[in-house]
Amino acid sequence: MNQGRPFVYADARLKCDGVDVAELAEQFGTPLYVYSANQIAERAGLFQTAFAGVSHTVCYAVKANSSLAILKMLAAQGCGFDIVSGGELARVLAAGGRDVASRVVFSGVGKTAAEMDEALDAEILQFNVESEPELELLAARAAAKGKRARIALRVNPDVSAETHPYISTGLSAHKFGIGIKLARAVYTRAAAMPSIETTGVSVHIGSQIRQVEPFAEALAKTLALVAELRSDGHQIRYVDAGGGLGIEYADKDFDAAEQVAHYAAALKSALGSMDVHLLLEPGRFLVGQAGALITRVLYRKQNGDKKFVIVDAGMNDLIRPALYQAHHEIVPVVTREGSLDEEADIVGPVCESGDFFARARTLPVSEDGDLLAVLDAGAYGLSLSSNYNTRLRPAEVLVESTGARLVRRRETYEELFAPEMP
Ligand SMILES: Cc1ncc(COP(=O)(O)O)c(C=O)c1O
Numbered sequence: 001m002n003q004g005r006p007f008v009y010a011d012a013r014l015k016c017d018g019v020d021v022a023e024l025a026e027q028f029g030t031p032l033y034v035y036s037a038n039q040i041a042e043r044a045g046l047f048q049t050a051f052a053g054v055s056h057t058v059c060y061a062v063k064a065n066s067s068l069a070i071l072k073m074l075a076a077q078g079c080g081f082d083i084v085s086g087g088e089l090a091r092v093l094a095a096g097g098r099d100v101a102s103r104v105v106f107s108g109v110g111k112t113a114a115e116m117d118e119a120l121d122a123e124i125l126q127f128n129v130e131s132e133p134e135l136e137l138l139a140a141r142a143a144a145k146g147k148r149a150r151i152a153l154r155v156n157p158d159v160s161a162e163t164h165p166y167i168s169t170g171l172s173a174h175k176f177g178i179g180i181k182l183a184r185a186v187y188t189r190a191a192a193m194p195s196i197e198t199t200g201v202s203v204h205i206g207s208q209i210r211q212v213e214p215f216a217e218a219l220a221k222t223l224a225l226v227a228e229l230r231s232d233g234h235q236i237r238y239v240d241a242g243g244g245l246g247i248e249y250a251d252k253d254f255d256a257a258e259q260v261a262h263y264a265a266a267l268k269s270a271l272g273s274m275d276v277h278l279l280l281e282p283g284r285f286l287v288g289q290a291g292a293l294i295t296r297v298l299y300r301k302q303n304g305d306k307k308f309v310i311v312d313a314g315m316n317d318l319i320r321p322a323l324y325q326a327h328h329e330i331v332p333v334v335t336r337e338g339s340l341d342e343e344a345d346i347v348g349p350v351c352e353s354g355d356f357f358a359r360a361r362t363l364p365v366s367e368d369g370d371l372l373a374v375l376d377a378g379a380y381g382l383s384l385s386s387n388y389n390t391r392l393r394p395a396e397v398l399v400e401s402t403g404a405r406l407v408r409r410r411e412t413y414e415e416l417f418a419p420e421m422p
């Protein structure tokens with residue numbers, strides 16, 4: 001049970017980079033997210049090394065895990081950021097300082113005027129514009145500030161990639177981007193806008209994609225457009241290849257270094273000798289396997305033939321199983337010698353039948369009070385969490401070379417009520 005995960009057993013106890021997970025749960029309570037700083041830095045380093053031969057910037061997709069502590073680490077490692085909201089912009093500036101804005105790209109189909117203003121004020125590297133009305137609004141906001149907005153159009157390449165339908169984005173059936181065939185005409189329009197500078201082209205075909213061919217196909221189509229745009233006189237420098245590189249959630253071997261190398265080789269081969277600055281937007285790949293959600297067994301029960309293990313974390317803390325039927329490995333934090341296996345549903349306390357972490361999963365029989373670790377929960381875990389059922393979201397601990405540190409304390413009830421005016 002490793003596959004490149006930082007969570008390994010020593011003396012029957014789960015450790016994260018040598019730190020005892022059960023002790024963290026005692027100290028900080030559960031549910032608790034625990035992350036390995038080392039693995040995040042290592043994964044970002046793998047990306048940077050794999051693309052070392054080409055001019056590039058790794059712009060971490062903040063939505064995967066927006067912890068300030070993680071953003072700060074990645075900023076210090078030279079990463080830029082892919083943001084999708086004013087809130088994410090505020091986070092990266094808070095974590096990395098104002099200078100980091102020169103490495104920030106802003107994606108998303110629904111940017112508001114206020115968010116555009118914030119990003120224009122911060123002087124981010126580039127807006128990835130997803131529609132003509134958005135382009136018009138951005139041109140107006142930039143003009144009002146006497147600025148020029150650097151833009152890439154996010155093109156929709158109509159490339160199919162095998163992943164869950166909710167997280168596939170590169171087909172014309174999806175809301176994302178501008179159809180690649182229409183893009184050239186939109187660039188011509190954009191270039192005629194005095195407050196717009198056409199500096200790039202971007203593409204992103206979806207998330208949790210394990211094959212590299214669709215990425216290469218999308219990039220090749222994008223580069224063909226870049227050639228046309230250059231011949232039309234646009235000074236295209238940035239090609240944003242998006243994110244989406246998948247990880248292994250099942251209990252199989254996974255060699256992250258090999259996966260990135262394979263991905264980089266495919267993109268480089270599509271790139272050929274073309275002179276561009278490549279932007280890469282990995283999210284999950286950097287943080288997914290670095291994190292686990294630690295939860296405590298509250299009760300066990302049986303309805304008919306079915307056994308349930310009820311834990312103190314719920315779908316509000318980690319929604320991936322409920323939303324995408326996503327598989328997460330679940331393991332005991334402390335193993336018991338000679339314990340038998342049983343088949344059970346691992347479920348949370350939330351009042352929804354969809355509140356499960358695993359169904360009909362074979363696991364060692366647990367007892368009330370035992371700790372379980374839901375693995376590979378570092379991406380789209382806390383960042384996709386909610387306070388549904390007025391539940392306090394988990395605390396977060398970052399395990400660094402100097403030891404474990406609380407990087408987000410548990411919320412309080414008062415904080416949840418604070419914005420309300422009864
Ligand atoms: C524009 C964009 N870039 C990057 C990402 C990051 O994706 P992933 O976490 O799959 O790498 C996403 C999410 O799919 C995205 O929408």
Ligand SMILES: N[C@@H](CCCC[NH3+])C(=O)O
Pocket residue numbers: 063167207208320324379380384
């Ligand atoms: N939230 C999804 C990924 C979405 C990617 C967003 N662009 C997941 O947990 O797998």
